[in-house]
Amino acid sequence: MRSRVALVGTLLILTCSSAWSFEPSMNYALQCMGCHTPDGSGTPGRVPAIRDTLLSFARLPDGRKFLVQVPGSSQSMLTDAELAALLNWMIETFSGTKAFSCFTAAEVARYRSQTLVHVRAERERLLHTSR
Amino acid sequence: MKWLDTLTERSTRNLARRTSRRSLLGSLSAAIVGAALMPLLPIARGAAADNGSTGTHPKPNDDPTSCDYWRHCAIDGFACSCCGGSQSECPPGTEMSIVTWIGTCQNPVDGKHYAISYNDCCGKSACGRCQCNRNERDTPLYVPFQSNDYNWCSGSTKANVPYHCSTARVIGEAK
Numbered sequence: 260m261r262s263r264v265a266l267v268g269t270l271l272i273l274t275c276s277s278a279w280s281f282e283p284s285m286n287y288a289l290q291c292m293g294c295h296t297p298d299g300s301g302t303p304g305r306v307p308a309i310r311d312t313l314l315s316f317a318r319l320p321d322g323r324k325f326l327v328q329v330p331g332s333s334q335s336m337l338t339d340a341e342l343a344a345l346l347n348w349m350i351e352t353f354s355g356t357k358a359f360s361c362f363t364a365a366e367v368a369r370y371r372s373q374t375l376v377h378v379r380a381e382r383e384r385l386l387h388t389s390r
Numbered sequence: 391m392k393w394l395d396t397l398t399e400r401s402t403r404n405l406a407r408r409t410s411r412r413s414l415l416g417s418l419s420a421a422i423v424g425a426a427l428m429p430l431l432p433i434a435r436g437a438a439a440d441n442g443s444t445g446t447h448p449k450p451n452d453d454p455t456s457c458d459y460w461r462h463c464a465i466d467g468f469a470c471s472c473c474g475g476s477q478s479e480c481p482p483g484t485e486m487s488i489v490t491w492i493g494t495c496q497n498p499v500d501g502k503h504y505a506i507s508y509n510d511c512c513g514k515s516a517c518g519r520c521q522c523n524r525n526e527r528d529t530p531l532y533v534p535f536q537s538n539d540y541n542w543c544s545g546s547t548k549a550n551v552p553y554h555c556s557t558a559r560v561i562g563e564a565k
Contacts, residue, residue: 281564281565282565285505285562285564285565288492288505288561288562289492289493289494289505289564290535292492293489293490293491293492293507294489294545296488296489302488302489302545305489305545306489306545330534330535331535334533334534334535335535335536336529336533336535336536
């Protein structure tokens with residue numbers, strides 16, 4: 260029994276897992292894609308491209324906060340667990356790598372309770388930092 | 391006056407002999423219940439047959455030129471199928487918006503839910519035909535990320551493009 264628990268625990272660590280009602284790809288379609296476009300490239304000057312910045316942001320402590328606190332994430336109707344799963348799916352899908360630390364519902368909940376007011380300025384600062 | 395007394399007594403006794411004490415209650419109740427049941431009789435009502443373009447739509451159908459078309463469950467605008475386009479193509483002379491509102495609708499044929507993208511067609515003045523306003527699971531503007539109450543044409547690369555109509559493209563099964 261103990262080995263089975265350990266095995267399940269290992270599997271949970273190996274994959275970014277969580278419970279959600281829709282698959283993350285469908286939540287991307289329903290919550291993000293309408294503006295950020297199917298491949299995450301957005302509309303220059305109007306909707307920010309997310310596909311090239313997700314991974315670098317996910318590797319910065321402030322970047323991880325930003326990804327959760329940006330209004331499209333924090334104000335979405337997703338639960339913390341769904342948002343965590345969606346962010347993990349987006350980072351992996353658009354960057355093509357699993358070499359990042361997964362968001363958990365607890366981490367999302369921690370950042371989500373704080374409001375990000377100066378979204379653009381913070382994004383510019385992060386872009387500058389991650390360069 | 392005695393004859394009146396006798397007459398009244400006889401008729402009262404006659405009435406009492408012929409009817410039970412509860413018959414008044416019985417007939418009165420029947421009248422009350424009957425009156426209450428009258429509106430339940432099957433009568434054709436003109437108002438019930440009104441199938442306007444707004445309100446709840448319990449029976450989705452297969453006609454893309456109808457507001458009751460199953461893909462139109464969350465539409466807010468003119469259906470492109472009535473405007474020279476189709477449920478997935480813009481009419482000639484218009485351009486499909488890049489940004490769009492996406493929701494899910496249940497297909498009555500297979501019972502599955504599909505993600506539907508309501509891409510607006512932009513570049514000509516408002517179509518004006520088949521104005522559908524179903525908005526199922528749309529949220530008010532103060533819940534902005536689930537609200538479809540925007541002119542999605544203004545999100546395209548060209549500024550201030552007029553809105554013409556809305557498509558309803560299936561982008562996948564919702565699961």
